[in-house]
Amino acid sequence: MDMAHEIDTAEIAKSLYVLKGIIMGITLVKDNKDRDIRELTEWSKTYVHMKNMHPVCEILPFIDRISLDERLTRDELDTLEWFIDQMNETASIPENIREQHRFIGYLHGITSDASINETELAFLENWFVTHESIVIGEPLKRIRKETRILAETGIETGQSALLIAISEYLSDVQ
Numbered sequence: 001m002d003m004a005h006e007i008d009t010a011e012i013a014k015s016l017y018v019l020k021g022i023i024m025g026i027t028l029v030k031d032n033k034d035r036d037i038r039e040l041t042e043w044s045k046t047y048v049h050m051k052n053m054h055p056v057c058e059i060l061p062f063i064d065r066i067s068l069d070e071r072l073t074r075d076e077l078d079t080l081e082w083f084i085d086q087m088n089e090t091a092s093i094p095e096n097i098r099e100q101h102r103f104i105g106y107l108h109g110i111t112s113d114a115s116i117n118e119t120e121l122a123f124l125e126n127w128f129v130t131h132e133s134i135v136i137g138e139p140l141k142r143i144r145k146e147t148r149i150l151a152e153t154g155i156e157t158g159q160s161a162l163l164i165a166i167s168e169y170l171s172d173v174q
Contacts, residue, residue, distance in 0.1 A: 008053060013093045015047045015056060017101030020084045023077055024102070025109015028119050035112045036072050042108070055087045096134045103127065104173055107143075107166050116150065116159050125151055139169040 022043055026036045040063045050056040059080070066076055093101075106127070110120045124147045128135060135144055146162035 010093065012050065012053055012056060013098075014101045015043075015050065016084045016087055017093075017098050018105040018108070019043055019059070020081065021102035021105015021107075022109045023081050023084075023105070025106045025112075025120075026072075027077065028110065028123055034070075036109075037067055037070060039108055039112045040072075041067050055083065059083065099131060100134060103131075104170065107170055111163060111166050111170075114163065116155065116162060118155055121147065121151060121155055139165070139172060143169060 019040075022039050026039065044060055044063045044067075047056055048060065051060055062076075062080065062083075066072055106123070110116065110123070116124075124143075128144045128147060135141060142165045143162070146165045150157070150159060150162050
């Protein structure tokens, strides 16, 4: 196997794990379909350079159809999730890397409306507890710290520090 093929495979796997995370983030809040469609469209724009690579070549038109009818149904999310799961079963990416890529997607889905609600905050708290071993590097540690502060002070207080930390992390990993 040549190096170019390995890089393509890794990038495709990353794109799928990020999309899976976006879908999971979307399902945490069910009341903002415009935001959800926008997140899927942004994913498409980010990975359009892979439009001729399987399975992205099948996913992009599906997301385009969702965007055109401006409706996002649970069936469509389930179809996307099933397709991603089928493709990822064959990926030989270490679980900690998969989870980091999913987390990037979660953060996109969670923060796309520029606010954090109780469900999203609880999700972040739980993720940091269950994934302690992969919380390495200053950006993730900062997000964990800001998540704890917000949980202790209450969701009604300023969310800006957490949102800024997440935004900076996402801009670094893209």
